[in-house]
Amino acid sequence: MDEYTLKIEHLSSGFFTERGYVPAVDDVSLTIGKGQVVGIVGESGCGKSMIARSVMGLLKYPGRITGGSIILAGQELTGLTDRQLQPIRGKDMAMIFQEPMTSLNPVVPVGKQMREALLLHENMSKAEAKAEVIRMLSHVGISEPEKRYNAYPHELSGGLRQRVMIAMAMICRPKLLIADEPTTALDVTIEAQILRLIRDLSRETGMSVLLISHNLGVIAQMCDKVYVMYAGKIVEQADALTLFDKRAHPYTRGLMDSVIRLDASPQRLPAIGGVVPNLLRLPAGCAFAPRCPHAREICHTERPELEQIGPGHWCRCFERGRS
């Protein structure tokens, strides 16, 4: 048995478009230990959701994995056909999305949708599956689970739908849960409930979680280890405490400085100037150089490598530590 639930090595994936290849994920390596909650943080278009879809085998044409390997609990996933992936998807790994309404079938009661996974992956009768679904609904904090079993998705609030999604993802006790912006569409009091639920489930069952978020608050509250992504590459990685205490990459620092503090009201907010680069026309040097306040000549001409700068702490920057 592998010590990692998920081990991604040198993964590259992207889109083949009329205007050229879009390198959405470029040479990304990442590990998640058993029971660990690992975060990927970055802004829209940085490639974080693309990693999730690559792992789940959910890339659709023109998207494709172009290199590297994805090993889930010792098993290589790249190169598997859809049919070979099917017994793994939903059973060993499951995913929840930002907007549960888009991933729930609007014309099938939620209980029945959840039961499908059990009938597909587990050797259960319909009655056994129904009992298990009701048990799971109650486990994720849904009151009156027998009644909710027959509810259609539109009859539930946003928070309840996300609980249903989590219950559905958890029903086959996956080794890995991928949560892609799971609370972004929710109100803050409901967000807090859902985050606590994900963390408690992970602790209870030893399930590993890959948490994808743009929200540094969510990342700080939830993750053991964090990867920061920019323009398809990992630019910094460390355990959560190290990352927040010793942030090294100018992009990480820019992101953290943009977080609004509640105990002060400054006249202006620090902002990262400029915009995320077009992946079709990436700069020759470091992708962040055009927005970086510390960029030197070399940053515009050469691409920095990910280098170790402390225990478990890696950073992709020529200037780190100096600026």
Added chain:
Amino acid sequence: MAEKILLEAKDLVKEFPAKGRKKVHAVSHVDLTIRAGETLALVGESGCGKSTLGRTLIGLIPPTAGTVTFEGTDLTALSQKELAPYRRQMQLIFQDPYASLDPRMTVRDIVAEPLETYGVCPDRAATTQRVRELLDEVGIPEEFLYRYPHQFSGGQRQRIGIARAIALRPRLIVCDEPVSALDVSVQSQILNLLKDLQERFALTYLFISHDLSVVRFMADRVAVMFLGKLCEVGTGADVYARPLHPYTRFLLEAIPQADPRLRDDEKNLLQGEIPSPIDPPAGCRFHTRCPYATDRCRTEPPSLRPLEGRLVACHRAEEL
């Protein structure tokens, strides 16, 4: 801070018809004042009625009952025609910069539209020149004048929406979740821009948001809303340092702090979901979620009353 009152709502009610003979009680008997030059934030969770209140205040939605007074004039008593000169003084910035700009119009035409509607400039050339100036004020390079919305990023689109909103030099702008659809780094740029414009053009903002961090940065005063009613109104500094209403306290505690050292696995979370505005709870509308609710809270609606330099609608605010 200016003390002059720009806009005042009294006993404002907005109900929408629902299935059967029922009604959605979106805004229920709200009293609110907006002072000239300030940023008043309206904060609350989805469905609490904050957007409806914002739109009712500037006359985009007619109220069911109550009055809205703009510099002494009761807007609710005016005809549509009489309302026109007031409308141009009150503008709106929308949440979704993708949905709020017409995809078939160039940036020039989008920003020129309000100028043309009110005949602000003598001719087309003057209008275009004015659009250039407006785009410059919001940081859009003038060579983008004839581009279409899809050629811009979310942050740039929001800048275009802002240029359109300030085109008529309004007094009051209702900003309805203006940065919720944007990335963090872009969000800061837009918030800074809004603050700069406020200072330059002496704007008054009603800033509607569910994001308590953004509100902390923007607001001089904060009004917390729950299910169609105001729970607490006070200065940003007061409300954030010492919230008096239990709902405000839960809201602030729920914010995930961007510091792993501040993890609190045991922190008190607000349970349950927001009740339906079709059938709001009797008494205090928050009582079904409030751990401190008593029999009085279940039967008698609390009024918004002064306490410690602010307004609070809670029977038990003193003891908690």
